Amino acid sequence: MRPKMERAILDVASSAQYIMGPQVKALEEQLAAYVGVKHCLTCANGTDALTLALKAWGVGQGDAVFVPDFTFFASAEVVAIESATPVFVDVDAATYNIDPESLENAIEKVESEGLLRPRVVIAVDLFGLPANFAAIREIADRHGMLILEDGAQGFGGSIDGKKACSFGDIATTSFFPAKPLGCYGDGGALFTNNDEWAALVASYRVHGKGSNKYDNVRIGLNSRLDTLQAAVLQVKLNVFDEELERVNEAARLYTDLLKNSVTTPTIPNGFGSSWAQYTIQLAGSEQRGEVQQALNEARIPSMIYYPHPMHSQTAFKGISNAMPYDTYISNKLCETVLSLPMHPYLTKADIEAVADVLVRKCM
């Protein structure tokens, strides 16, 4: 895609419309159509996208926001930024996503304590796989709560043909380079079918603007997507479905080669993953250490996503009420998971080389 990319980047440079140039609006329309929702609003990064959603809903002090205990820090950080309370919920061992039964238990506990108002569930599409939105929607409806879909890793995933980032009342994504649809720096977006929330997000992302930028009606952020990044994303969106096929092919091959040696990822019936990560589980932290060392020696990169459950993060000491809730699976996953190389341009030989090391170490 190099010639197209160079032209797209130079077009922005010579147009000098660096902020909110025409590529931004065009990309938003393309993304909304791709996902199948009415509104897409881009912003500076995936963390700001989550923050903008919480601001649009007026989430703040006294509100409980339920977040999986096994996710990237930003999913819960944004709750604390808005002075609301993150309540950490356990995940499903097979899908790595929020466990509906643990969610229900945590909500009931918060309701019976009566100190916080359950407002929002942040359901993360971890490693590219959409969360169990049928079950989460039923629970959220019953308790009068909103769903914020953190699709930072989920863009391109699907359930029964419906695209990720269409399941939350508001959904967000990130264009950080390592995400399924990555740009050449930071970027993010929100998706919603709700006109009122879309208008609020449009205001909050530009200093809480009213009728114009110098009429400020609320305290907001400066959080726009650079025109340059929008241009990069337009080129990459063109090949995205092809890349999605390639990562799915890579995942199938990994699973074929590894399924008798380690715990391979589970994709439930009807679900599609965009494979932000291909994450296996080993028998324990000792075996994981040995495997990582063997991969290292073969000059194969691997990463632990994530080494610490959210509730144990230093930053949340004193502000979370995670401790009363049982997050046994999240704790265990932090000891056993390992993410292997995954991107659309892996060759069969690359994958076989990675699998070789693992199969030898995990007989």
Ligand SMILES: *Cc1c(COP(=O)(O)O)cnc(C)c1O
């Ligand atoms: C990457 C990520 C974010 C934050 O996105 P940034 O663009 O890096 O701010 C939020 N949630 C999850 C689950 C992520 O993986």
